Amino acid sequence: MITSLHVDDQHRLVEAILRIDGMRARRAREVLLAALERDLGHRLPFEHHDQDRLDVWALVDVLLNYPGAAQALVRNLERFYKNSLSVAALRDLVRELIPEPWLGQEARRELHQLMTSLERFDTGLTHLGRFPVLYRRAVGPAWPLLDREMRDLHDVVALLEEIPAGPDGVPPLLVFADDLARSAAPPAAPAIRDWVRRQAVVHGVDDALYQRQNAEVEARARPEPSETYLIIACTPDALEPDRYLVTAWLQVDREPGSTLQCSDEALPLSRIPELLERLLTAETSVLDRPTPDLTVEFVLPRRLLDHPVEDSKIKIAGFEHRIGIKYPVVVRSLDRMRLAAVHHDWRHKWSVLRGSPADAPVCLVTRRGEYDQEELFSKLSEAPAVLALAFPPWAAADEPDEHWVGLLSGTPVIAWCRDGRDPARFAREVKDLLAADLMRLPRRTMDLRRQALSAGAEEAGTDHLGLHLTLVFDDADRIPEPYVRLRPPA
Structure with missing residues (x-):
C-alpha cells in the first residue's frame, strides 16, 4: 500500500463513504467508480464484494494505492451531490488523513493517458521487460525492489509518485518517465518527453533534470555494457537445511539489479533447474535483455560450492542441454x-x-x-x-x-x-x-x-x-x- 493508514483511520473512511446516499448501493458505486476512472485517465484494479461494507473497504484500499484517487472521488461526489454535508465530511476526512500529491490532477491524468497510449502502441509489450530496470535507476538502491505483482505501467507510476526526490531534487517519477521516453517508440516517446519537460519547469527542477540528462548522454557515449548477469542466490532455510530460499536478479553491467524471483517457499536443490529454465526461456526481462551476452552466477552457501551447477539442464523446444555449454556459469x-x-x-x-x-x-x-x-x-x-x-x-x-x-x-x-x-x-x-x-x-x-x-x-x-x-x-x-x-x- 502506498499511503498507509492505521486500520482505525481506514474504518473512519469506510464509515464516511457509507454515510453518503449515493455510495450505499453497489450499482451507484459502480457508476461513480466509472466516472472516477475517466477522471484519473486509467482503470482501477477494484474487485467487488457482495457485502457493502467489504466492498467499500476494498474501494478504500484502491484509493490509498493511487495518488490523487481519493481527492478525485471527493470532487466527483461534490459534482453529483452539491451542498451535501456527508460529502463535505468525507472531504474533510480525506484532507486530514491523505496528503495532497505533488502532481496536479490534469498532469496526472495526462501521464496515465500517455501510459495507456504506450501500452496500446507497444503491442509486443517490450516496455514490460524494461520498466523494472528503469524503476531501479530512478529510485536508487535505498528503496524497495519493484513488486513483481504489479500489473502495468499505471501501477509503477502510482508507486513512483509517492517516492520523494533524491539529492538532486528531481522526483523519481520524472526520471522514470524521461528514461521511458528514451526507450519508447513513436508516437508515445515525444509526448512523454514533452510531459516531462513541462512538469520539470512547473516544479522548478528543469536545470537539475537537464544536468542529469547531460550526464546520461555522456554515459551512453561510452561503450555499451558488455554483459548481462542472471544471479541465482540460494540461502539455506532455517528449518530445513536441505532446502533453499531462492532469489534471482537480472543485472545489466553494474546497474542496480531487478528482482525476478523472491519466493518464501524453500525449494529442494532438485527444483533449481526448473526455475532456471523458466527464467532463461520465458522471463521477459531476460529474453529482452539489452546485451546478447549473458553470464549465469550462482550465489551459494559453503556446502553447495562444489555442486556442479553448470550441469543443470534446461529444455528448449524439446531439446535439453546443460547451461554450462550455452552460458558462462560461475559460482x-x-x-x-x-x-x-x-x-x-x-x-x-x-x-x-x-x-x-x-x-x-x-x-x-x-x-x-x-x-x-x-x-x-x-x-x-x-x-x-x-x-x-x-x-x-x-x-x-x-x-x-x-x-x-x-x-x-x-x-x-x-x-x-x-x-x-x-x-x-x-x-x-x-x-x-x-x-x-x-x-x-x-x-x-x-x-x-x-x-x-x-x-x-x-x-x-x-x-x-x-x-x-x-x-x-x-x-x-x-x-x-x-x-x-x-x-x-x-
Missing part, C-alpha cells in the same frame, strides 16, 4: 557476501585483477596440506588474486580448508577440480586456462566445457577437466544489494 560465495570483515581485502584483490588481468598473480596448490592454513592465508594475503586447487573442498563444511582460507583471504577467483586431479596434469591444464586475460575466464571456462562434450574430446571422455571444473568468479564491484552495508546518503 559466488554467499558466506563472503555476508561477512563484511573481509570485503576490504576482497575489493582490493579484485581491483588488482581488473587492473592487470593478463598478469595477475596466481597461487597454485596441487596437494591438500601442501601449505599450513596460516601459511596459505599469509601467501594469499600478499598478492594473489587467483587460487587454483587440484582437489575439491572438504565434505565437512564447518571446518576450514584451503578453499575456505582462499575465500577469507579475499581471493576473488578460485578454480578447482571437483573430483581431484593428478597434480602434474592439473598444473598443466590450469596453466593453459589461466594463461590469458583473466577477466575472460568465465567465457574461456565455458569454451572448455564445450570442448569436453565435442567430438574432438572423445579421447578425454568423462575425464576432461571441463566436466569437473568449478569456477568461483566473485566480482567485488557487484555485490547484490541485500549484502551491501548501508551507507549514509551522499
